[in-house]
Amino acid sequence: MAQSTLLIQDLINTTKEEFFYHDMRIAELQQKEYPFSACKGMLDLLSKIDDEILNELDKLEKELSSVNVKNRVDFKQYLDKIRRYGHLVGILHYLLTFFEMGSREYIPEGSVVLIDSIVKKFEPNAVYVLVPIHEHNYTYLDLMKPLKKALSYTLPNFDEIVSGYSDRFSVFGFPLIQKENSILNSILAHEVGHFIDEVNKISDKLMSKVSLDPKIMDKIAKKAESSITRGKKEIKLTYFITPEELKAAITELAASQISEWLKELVADAIAFHLVGPVYLFSLTSFLVTVIEIDEAASDHPPPRMRIRLLLDLYEDLNYSSYLKDLKDAKNLEFAQKFISLVQSIEKLLDSVEQREVEDFPELVMNSVLQVIPEVRREVSKRVVHNQYEPDEFRNEVFKLIELLDLVIPPAEIEIGKPASVNSILNAGSLYELMLVDNLYEILEATTTKERMEVRHKLHKLILKALELSSIETRMKKLLKS
Amino acid sequence: MNVEHGAILTKDEIKDRLTTEDLNQRLFITPLLSNEQIGWASVDVRLGNEFIAFRRTKYAMFNPLEKSEKLTSRIGDFQERIYIPLGERLVLHPQQLVLGCTLEYIRLPNDLVAEVVGRSSWGRLGLILSAATLVHPGFAGVVTLELANQGDVPLPLVPGVRIAQLVLKRATSRKQTGQKILKSRYLGSVGPTFSKIYEDDDWDALRKLTNGL
Numbered sequence: 001m002a003q004s005t006l007l008i009q010d011l012i013n014t015t016k017e018e019f020f021y022h023d024m025r026i027a028e029l030q031q032k033e034y035p036f037s038a039c040k041g042m043l044d045l046l047s048k049i050d051d052e053i054l055n056e057l058d059k060l061e062k063e064l065s066s067v068n069v070k071n072r073v074d075f076k077q078y079l080d081k082i083r084r085y086g087h088l089v090g091i092l093h094y095l096l097t098f099f100e101m102g103s104r105e106y107i108p109e110g111s112v113v114l115i116d117s118i119v120k121k122f123e124p125n126a127v128y129v130l131v132p133i134h135e136h137n138y139t140y141l142d143l144m145k146p147l148k149k150a151l152s153y154t155l156p157n158f159d160e161i162v163s164g165y166s167d168r169f170s171v172f173g174f175p176l177i178q179k180e181n182s183i184l185n186s187i188l189a190h191e192v193g194h195f196i197d198e199v200n201k202i203s204d205k206l207m208s209k210v211s212l213d214p215k216i217m218d219k220i221a222k223k224a225e226s227s228i229t230r231g232k233k234e235i236k237l238t239y240f241i242t243p244e245e246l247k248a249a250i251t252e253l254a255a256s257q258i259s260e261w262l263k264e265l266v267a268d269a270i271a272f273h274l275v276g277p278v279y280l281f282s283l284t285s286f287l288v289t290v291i292e293i294d295e296a297a298s299d300h301p302p303p304r305m306r307i308r309l310l311l312d313l314y315e316d317l318n319y320s321s322y323l324k325d326l327k328d329a330k331n332l333e334f335a336q337k338f339i340s341l342v343q344s345i346e347k348l349l350d351s352v353e354q355r356e357v358e359d360f361p362e363l364v365m366n367s368v369l370q371v372i373p374e375v376r377r378e379v380s381k382r383v384v385h386n387q388y389e390p391d392e393f394r395n396e397v398f399k400l401i402e403l404l405d406l407v408i409p410p411a412e413i414e415i416g417k418p419a420s421v422n423s424i425l426n427a428g429s430l431y432e433l434m435l436v437d438n439l440y441e442i443l444e445a446t447t448t449k450e451r452m453e454v455r456h457k458l459h460k461l462i463l464k465a466l467e468l469s470s471i472e473t474r475m476k477k478l479l480k481s
Numbered sequence: 482m483n484v485e486h487g488a489i490l491t492k493d494e495i496k497d498r499l500t501t502e503d504l505n506q507r508l509f510i511t512p513l514l515s516n517e518q519i520g521w522a523s524v525d526v527r528l529g530n531e532f533i534a535f536r537r538t539k540y541a542m543f544n545p546l547e548k549s550e551k552l553t554s555r556i557g558d559f560q561e562r563i564y565i566p567l568g569e570r571l572v573l574h575p576q577q578l579v580l581g582c583t584l585e586y587i588r589l590p591n592d593l594v595a596e597v598v599g600r601s602s603w604g605r606l607g608l609i610l611s612a613a614t615l616v617h618p619g620f621a622g623v624v625t626l627e628l629a630n631q632g633d634v635p636l637p638l639v640p641g642v643r644i645a646q647l648v649l650k651r652a653t654s655r656k657q658t659g660q661k662i663l664k665s666r667y668l669g670s671v672g673p674t675f676s677k678i679y680e681d682d683d684w685d686a687l688r689k690l691t692n693g694l
Contacts (some may be wrong), residue, residue, distance in 0.1 A: 035566070070664050104564050111532065370646075406504060407621040407669045412511050415499060444666050455667050464586065464671040471567055471584065472512035475641060479515055 006460035008064060008078045015082055016057050018089045023050040025096060035112045036129040038169065039102050039241045044144070045165055046092060052155055053085060084154050091150040095143055098171050102131045110182055110463030113470040115172060117421040118139035118192045118274055121386040123199065127166040131189075132176035136290070139173035140191035142198070170195050182462045183428045186282050192268030202378055203262040209374050210258055212251060216363045221246055223359065254363055260299040261368050262375065267386035268306050269379035272313045273387040275422050277342070278429040280310040284345055291347075301368060304349055306436040309372060311349075314342060316376060318336045322390040331398040388422040396420065400427035400465075404458070405438055409465035411472065418476075489522050490593070490649040498593070500648075508649070509588040509621075523646040524601070527584040529623055530640040531672040532563045532571055534579050545679040547686055553681050560675050570637040572628045578611065580673040581626045584641060588621040594652040597624055597645050607632015610645060618652045622670035 027046045034040060060081060071109055096306075103202075107130055115130045133139060144167060151158035172191045178184050196201050224237040224246055237246065271279045287303040296302040320340075323335040400410030400419055410427045413419050419427075430437075436458065440446075443453045490498065498508040510524060527614040538558045545552065565571045573579060583674060589595060594617060599610035611627040626645060630636055 027619055033564075109564060109566070186622055403509075404502065406509070408509055408511065409671070411586070415511075415513055418512065443668060450666070460671050461669060468506060468584075468586065471530075471641070472514060474567060475514050 002186075005064060008075070008082070009061065009374060010109075011082050012061050012064070015085050015089070016054060018086070019050045019053050019057070019092075020456045021094055021199055022089060022096070022394070023047055026050070029096065029099050032099075033262060034099075034102055034129075035057050035104055035107050035109070036102065038127045038129050039099055041127070041165070042095075042129075042169055043099060045162065046095060048161060049092065049155075050336070051152065052157075052161060053088065054263045056155065057085065088150050088154050091146060093163070096148065098129065098131050098143070101176070102129050106176065106179055108180060108182075108463050108467075109187060109470075110466035111174075111179070113466040114182060114185065114421060115188055115192070117118060117470075118189055119170075119195070121274070122192075122196050125166075126170065126195075127168065128170035128172060128195075129437055130172050130174065132179055133173040135173075136175050136177075137173075138175070138191050139185050140194040141171050141173075143169040143171055143182060168199075180456065180463060181459045182466060183278065183425060183432060183459060184286065185280050186275050186425045186429070187271070187286060188278055189271035190267045190283070192274070193270030194263065197263060197266045200382060202382060202394075203266045204260065206262050206266070206371055206378060207255070207259055209371050210255070210262075210479055211370070212254055212363060213366050216359070216366065217247060217250065220250055220359050220363065247273045250360070250363070254360070254367065255436055256365050257298050257321070258367050261301040261305075262371070265306065265309055265368070265372065265375050266379060268309055269375055270383055272310050273379060273383040274316075276388040276390075276426050277314065277319065277338070277395055278422070278425045280307070280314065280342070280345065283307070283310065283389070284348075293352045296361065296365075304352075304354065305368070305372075307345060307349060307363075311342070311346060312372075313376060316380065316391050317387075319390045319393070322394050326394065326396075328416070330402070334398045334401055334430070334434070335394075338430055341430075341433055365450050388420075392420060393426060396423035397426045397430065400424065401431050401435065404428070404461065407439070407442060408463070409461045409468060411465040411468035416476075418472040419465065420434055421466060421469070424462060424465045425468060428458065432458060487650055488651075490651070492519055492521050495519055495524060495649060498590070506590050507593075508590060508593060509587045510647075512585065513589075518643070520646070523598070523648045525643040526548040526587075526597075526624070526645050526646040526647055528626075528638060528640050528642050529582040529584040529672075530565050530639070531564065532566065532579050532581050533560045533673050533675055534563055535559060536561050545681075545684055546691055547679075549679050549684070551633075553560065556675060562672070565638070565640050570639045572635050573606070573628060573638050575630050575633055578627065578629045578690055579638070579677070581628050581638065581644070582623040583626065583645070584623075586621075586671070587647070588690045589616060589618055591618045591648075591690050592652055594618055594650050595620075596648045596650070597626070598648055599645050600643065606636060607634070608636050616647070619665070619668075621668040623672065625670075625673045675680065687690070 026043050030040065030043050034176075041323070062077075064078070111130060119126050119128055126397070144162070144165075147159065147169075148162060151161070155161065172188055172195075174185050174188060208338050221243055221463060225243070226236070268279075268283070271283075284303075284307055287306070291303060293304045293307075294302045320339055323339060326332040326335050396419055399413055400423060403410045404427065410424050413423075432455065436455065439454050439458060440451055443450075443454045443457065445451045497510070498506070499510065499513070499519075501507050510526075513519075513524075514527070518527075536559055538555075540555065540558065543552075543559055560596055563571060571579070586596070594615065597610065597614040597616065599608075603609070607630050609629055611629040614626070616624055625640060628638065628644075
């Protein structure tokens, strides 16, 4: 056998070894206890893919034994094939990272209840998992997309292999260190918002309503026509491209950024409708502790715009007027505190002078601002049947707050009536913002560390409430039947 | 209502305490999945989902004579937390002990004390609550249960099953019952709690006697 054939054979075996080890790791992961059955389903699929690839590599090896690699063209052809498998193993390896920490050890049952309650309202058959990530961030992605793309290059029958599986495999990620902070983790509703948007194409439709301000476009184009001096040379951008080409490039770039921003705003609006004011409070604290109010990124609008949208939705849903007619004095007191909390967020926005933007950022900003009323209308239309009602908030949240003041998980509105997931989250959030000092006193916390431990205990009480309300709902149905 | 101190609360008294408007007087058992859990002089409680099993470790023993900080840093090595979802079970083999907890989160008002008693139906199969648990007035949390299989056949521990009974008694004088919730950093446990025997003050004295054995 020629040296080059031997080398290729060795490369095939190295690649086989990669898939073999990948499959070994899958076998180890399959021993873990996952709170989402979808995890085991995906691991089975990945293992099946490993088997298929090993078969394909066997075929390639057989083919190699009957031919003689004589020239560079043949050699390159084989190398290309092997490299495609190598590329695939990289992707498969990456996919496993989502299952390394998707086990019960890292995901409290309360968090399972939280994500189930939000996703299943919209897509009862959705296939998804919740996983902690090593980032101070929340994420959403569909694993099927990169997987199918990678398989299409390597397995001719990939459609057949994935045919029994769902078209979408959604992964919702939350920061590992916040695994017990169910109040902050209400931000997951935003990630579910991305999922709902992707399925229903809400932001795509909104893009058709976006228009770019021609005046700003002209201003940018004119600036580009002015010359730049480099040493003794005078350079104009229009030497290289025509004004039309320049406008087309700006339009494309702006459209891409506007589309990203709209996706975020749609997900925010969905989240507020789904879980209520807890999202406003959690997102505000998550954003303003990390980035400046007017700091925008190409894929995220500035916090000011996002928080403004949520405050507008709070008004759209008439929260304040729902709370004005509360009869019980204690509840009315809680409600007033809650209203002033929302007002303090308004004040927070007003206290920082809005940063002036011009040219391209101005173009994007203005275009998005124009379409925000449409975002509110469109999202409201889509989620109205599944939204958290202000009426439910009024009738449940304040009763639950009273329980927290007695160090009791707010799982029931009254005996035999489990609280909803959203009311539990909102009660937890309001308690943390308004009354946590009471808990410091009851639990005798004076030092910073002790107080942080109390906040941790509060988060655990909320997780427990989520778990208990779900158990009560399920068990009561069974006990009745 | 005229109730003697130390007297066991009856069914009607328990129901009154569960529904009284006064939150400081109210007995909280959440969730109470069925009214049938309230017996003539006790409340049945169910098994929760979280357990602590004991691990084999490299250490010679669990020795409270060791300095408390040293031992607390090793506590995790002695225990393994296990979550059994609703609809699944944990098998307890003969001579095994696990810590479980009640499904119900309980808060006792300041004038009630509770005793946790194993159900005789389980006891006859060998499953016993290995220590009589006294729940103090003002307690708030799930109650840790020491579950031991003293029988000869493996037994399934199924979350949601009725596992024990709470017998409630009046504990203090009426004067103190108006007092607000008790203050303590130990309130609010949501899962079984591992032994804190090493926190007893007496160990310091005993350490001196035993010369740190």
